[in-house]
Amino acid sequence: MDKEEIVSKLIEKNIRIGSAESLTGGLFSSTITSIPGVSKIFKGSIVSYSTLIKENVLKIDRETIDKYGVISHEIAEKMCQNAKEILDVDMALSFTGNAGPDVMEGKPVGRVYIGICYKDSVETYEFNFDGNREEIRHKCIEKAFELIKMKIL
Numbered sequence: 387m388d389k390e391e392i393v394s395k396l397i398e399k400n401i402r403i404g405s406a407e408s409l410t411g412g413l414f415s416s417t418i419t420s421i422p423g424v425s426k427i428f429k430g431s432i433v434s435y436s437t438l439i440k441e442n443v444l445k446i447d448r449e450t451i452d453k454y455g456v457i458s459h460e461i462a463e464k465m466c467q468n469a470k471e472i473l474d475v476d477m478a479l480s481f482t483g484n485a486g487p488d489v490m491e492g493k494p495v496g497r498v499y500i501g502i503c504y505k506d507s508v509e510t511y512e513f514n515f516d517g518n519r520e521e522i523r524h525k526c527i528e529k530a531f532e533l534i535k536m537k538i539l
Contacts, residue, residue: 392535393421396477399538401504404473405431406444406465408456408482409498410523417527429473434465444468455491457484459499462510466501477504477537479530485519496522500530504537 387395396403405414415431418424434440437456441448446464454460465480483498484490496515501508511533515525 387535389417389531390421392531392538393418393424393427395538396427396534397423400427401477401538402427402429402475403477403479403534404429404469404475405478406469406480407431407433408435408440408465408480409485410481410526411435413523414479414481414527414530429475432469432472440465444472455493457482457491457493457497457499459510459512462499462501463503463508466503466510467508470503477502477534479503479533481526481530483513483522483526485522487519498522498526500526500533502530502533502537 407414412433418428432443434444437451440446444465445468450460462480462482466478469480470478480501484493484495486495498513498515499510501510513529515522
């Protein structure tokens with residue numbers, strides 16, 4: 387099932403979707419909004435590249451950030467939960483990780499966390515992607531569509 391078919395299924399089921407993006411910097415939003423008809427279900431994205439935006443816009447406690455770091459399961463979970471509420475959607479995805487070029491917070495280049503909050507459940511997934519910054523970011527988006535597909539079928 388390709389991205390267009392996944393979006394068609396979201397539209398068919400009237401599942402409103404949004405996202406909170408860090409390392410992807412809006413790439414998920416850009417990708418999904420390139421699909422015709424998506425405006426029926428895509429409500430928006432919060433690009434929270436900086437820690438300050440994670441705190442002030444996504445309302446993630448500084449204590450949580452200090453304890454786990456922004457590249458963590460815990461932050462990915464909070465990002466998608468809070469985005470779901472802020473954007474008033476049925477499903478929210480979050481993306482945080484290290485696309486390089488250097489180790490960050492002790493996390494290697496390619497370490498990524500994707501959160502997906504749908505209905506009353508939230509799950510976060512850890513991935514270790516190979517490649518340069520752009521390849522890692524694009525792999526995040528591919529994986530996100532796989533996760534959406536898994537949730538809605």
